[in-house]
Amino acid sequence: MTSIPLFHKVLAEHGLTLRRSTPQILQINVGLLCNLACKHCHLEAGPRRTECMTSETREAIVAYADAYRFDLIDITGGAPEMNPELAQLLEDIAPLTNNIMVRTNLVALDHEERRDLMDLLTRLRVTVVASLPSPRKAQTDKVRGAQTHDTSITVLQSLNKRGYGQDGSGLELYLVSNPAGAFLPAEQSGLERRFKKELSRNFGITFNKLLVLPNAPLGRFRTWLEASGNLTPYLQSLVSAFNPGALCGVMCRETVSIAWDGTLYDCDFNQAAHRPMVGGLHVRDMVLPSEGQTIATGDHCFACTAGSGFT
Numbered sequence: 001m002t003s004i005p006l007f008h009k010v011l012a013e014h015g016l017t018l019r020r021s022t023p024q025i026l027q028i029n030v031g032l033l034c035n036l037a038c039k040h041c042h043l044e045a046g047p048r049r050t051e052c053m054t055s056e057t058r059e060a061i062v063a064y065a066d067a068y069r070f071d072l073i074d075i076t077g078g079a080p081e082m083n084p085e086l087a088q089l090l091e092d093i094a095p096l097t098n099n100i101m102v103r104t105n106l107v108a109l110d111h112e113e114r115r116d117l118m119d120l121l122t123r124l125r126v127t128v129v130a131s132l133p134s135p136r137k138a139q140t141d142k143v144r145g146a147q148t149h150d151t152s153i154t155v156l157q158s159l160n161k162r163g164y165g166q167d168g169s170g171l172e173l174y175l176v177s178n179p180a181g182a183f184l185p186a187e188q189s190g191l192e193r194r195f196k197k198e199l200s201r202n203f204g205i206t207f208n209k210l211l212v213l214p215n216a217p218l219g220r221f222r223t224w225l226e227a228s229g230n231l232t233p234y235l236q237s238l239v240s241a242f243n244p245g246a247l248c249g250v251m252c253r254e255t256v257s258i259a260w261d262g263t264l265y266d267c268d269f270n271q272a273a274h275r276p277m278v279g280g281l282h283v284r285d286m287v288l289p290s291e292g293q294t295i296a297t298g299d300h301c302f303a304c305t306a307g308s309g310f311t
């Protein structure tokens with residue numbers, strides 16, 4: 001078996017190091033409960049997960065956001081919509097930052113009781129970052145389950161009606177697409193043109209931007225890679241696509257990533273890899289990572305530096 005080099009050794013070969021800079025982004029993972037169980041999920045989120053941010057942890061996170069004032073607060077899960085603390089969290093952090101982003105799988109927004117949540121996202125002008133594997137039904141349903149594409153389309157149309165993704169509305173709607181297998185994503189601008197053309201022509205949907213991200217070799221995706229004999233070839237493809245220029249854009253430099261239980265990480269992928277931030281900190285410690293601090297890394301980091309990296 002060909003060995004995979006250590007990430008920090010590859011960086012050293014290029015004369016690079018990875019260290020923290022001034023934190024600008026606060027990422028909050030409100031829990032691993034999700035209505036779906038997607039094949040590529042690096043956190044292995046799903047309907048049977050019980051890990052959810054409590055009201056006590058929410059209050060500690062709000063105090064942290066108030067003390068340090070981040071440029072962007074990024075809320076993720078699981079399906080954040082399934083945590084009953086989400087609405088209060090949004091209300092509490094809205095005065096503390098100019099930019100809030102909520103990630104959604106779209107399907108979780110398609111519940112009668114979540115209409116109020118849609119109203120809240122619109123009122124607070126929260127950017128919606130929605131994952132959609134493909135503009136085509138067969139491909140989306142293959143990754144996410146039967147009927148998920150139809151539901152996603154209904155929710156996107158509802159967001160468009162509220163002004164999301166419409167020119168001049170200021171309500172930003174981003175789509176995110178990951179490859180459906182053990183390969184690197186297609187070039188972003190070409191895929192964005194295809195998504196825009198097909199979603200507009202077939203469903204009348206508009207959106208601002210498509211983000212095309214490689215799958216991190218973690219969680220459910222890593223389990224599948226191992227079971228299918230694809231782990232080493234996939235890691236090799238990520239190593240071969242190493243782009244030194246992508247290192248400046250990796251999220252861990254400027255992000256404090258808080259898990260559902262309040263533990264601090266350098267990034268969401270390190271949550272999945274169970275590699276907490278140096279010092280083993282909890283949000284209640286009220287400590288901001290310092291400039292130059294070491295970042296925990298692993299072979300999953302090669303997904304961040306492959307090709308154009310995570311943008």
Ligand code: SF4
Nearest residue numbers: 251252267269301304
């Ligand atoms: S996986 Fe996390 S720690 Fe590694 S390069 Fe990406 S953002 Fe940084």
